[in-house]
Amino acid sequence: MTNRRWVLGGATVAAGAIAALLLREVVATVFFAMTVAYVLGPVRRRLRRRGHSRRVAAGLTSLAAFLAVTAVLAPLVVVLVVRIDGVIGFIESVPETATMSVLGFEYTVVTADVSTIAVSWVIGAGTAVASAAPVLLIKLALFAFVVYGLLSHENRTRHAVLALVPPGYRDLAAALDERARRTLYGLYVVQAATGFATFLVAIPVFVAFGYPSPIAFATLAGVLQFVPVVGPSVLIVGLAGYEITLGDPTGAVWILLVGGTFIAAAPDLLIRPRLAAETAELPGTLYFIGFVGGVLTVGPVGIIAGPLAVAVAAELATQLSTELNGVRVTENGDEGHDGGESAGENVTTGDGEPMSDETSVDGA
Numbered sequence: 001m002t003n004r005r006w007v008l009g010g011a012t013v014a015a016g017a018i019a020a021l022l023l024r025e026v027v028a029t030v031f032f033a034m035t036v037a038y039v040l041g042p043v044r045r046r047l048r049r050r051g052h053s054r055r056v057a058a059g060l061t062s063l064a065a066f067l068a069v070t071a072v073l074a075p076l077v078v079v080l081v082v083r084i085d086g087v088i089g090f091i092e093s094v095p096e097t098a099t100m101s102v103l104g105f106e107y108t109v110v111t112a113d114v115s116t117i118a119v120s121w122v123i124g125a126g127t128a129v130a131s132a133a134p135v136l137l138i139k140l141a142l143f144a145f146v147v148y149g150l151l152s153h154e155n156r157t158r159h160a161v162l163a164l165v166p167p168g169y170r171d172l173a174a175a176l177d178e179r180a181r182r183t184l185y186g187l188y189v190v191q192a193a194t195g196f197a198t199f200l201v202a203i204p205v206f207v208a209f210g211y212p213s214p215i216a217f218a219t220l221a222g223v224l225q226f227v228p229v230v231g232p233s234v235l236i237v238g239l240a241g242y243e244i245t246l247g248d249p250t251g252a253v254w255i256l257l258v259g260g261t262f263i264a265a266a267p268d269l270l271i272r273p274r275l276a277a278e279t280a281e282l283p284g285t286l287y288f289i290g291f292v293g294g295v296l297t298v299g300p301v302g303i304i305a306g307p308l309a310v311a312v313a314a315e316l317a318t319q320l321s322t323e324l325n326g327v328r329v330t331e332n333g334d335e336g337h338d339g340g341e342s343a344g345e346n347v348t349t350g351d352g353e354p355m356s357d358e359t360s361v362d363g364a
Contacts, residue, residue: 028301029139033146062148075219080126179315195225197267228288233264
């Protein structure tokens with residue numbers, strides 16, 4: 001029986017690899033949908049506890065995910081397609097040369113070439129987004145269907161995955177489940193909340209400074225919150241450089257002070273700490289490595305896949321260290337020696353549900 005299970009498990013992995021190869025054009029969309037469904041599982045279960053049917057709970061949760069993704073993508077499409085003339089006009093308003101005085105010496109910086117490159121990039125990005133619109137709509141529909149299917153059969157999927165894990169290793173499965181759940185929560189919920197707060201705060205700041213298309217700049221600032229370490233501060237520094245090219249160093253200082261305080265720092269200081277307690281955040285260095293490596297290796301989906309892979313690797317390293325030292329560290333920081341008993345018989349997920357013998361509320 002054990003050999004049969006290993007053969008079936010190996011065949012499942014092989015079939016999954018073949019499917020991923022044949023369906024590689026939508027693998028990123030499916031992966032994204034899987035991670036979103038994983039994060040939204042507690043929302044769907046809460047709706048079930050309030051008396052909604054399995055299909056209605058999964059449908060409402062999937063609709064919320066679809067609207068959230070659409071809300072994130074829509075401003076980018078508007079900026080790069082509908083308002084592209086305004087963006088190009090702003091870039092072209094930069095003088096071809098900028099003269100700066102430092103310690104009595106004058107320096108002339110040629111900015112014409114940089115502006116030309118920036119305009120070409122914006123036009124190329126806008127053209128790519130416009131031409132890819134039909135494919136994007138299809139992938140959005142696929143995303144919604146995958147999220148709905150996973151949420152609708154959440155318990156069945158969990159049982160199928162857990163069946164591949166030997167009982168003696170289910171404590172390890174629970175640890176990986178908890179780390180993945182917290183990492184994805186941090187990537188989606190914390191980052192999205194911080195990005196939305198940045199967007200709301202940035203609008204009045206950009207309006208006060210008189211920048212054209214303040215909503216476009218606010219959108220860019222919100223999206224940049226997903227970039228670790230640098231975040232929207234890179235936009236603030238760029239605008240300060242723009243003010244210098246206009247011969248207004250005072251304006252550059254003010255945008256650095258006001259924008260740096262309210263756009264780059266305030267959301268991180270006020271929003272992120274309130275939600276960070278729900279996450280097991282990675283150190284900034286590891287998160288940056290995962291983000292950059294993921295994006296360079298697999299493209300945009302690497303924003304999620306990279307940090308998640310690093311988080312899982314970090315958790316496995318922690319578990320290995322624990323096993324080698326014979327000491328288990330509990331959630332509250334207490335240490336307990338491993339007495340050699342199997343901890344896999346009554347493992348729970350991050351939501352307090354047993355992983356080894358889950359009672360399905362759906363009857364599925």
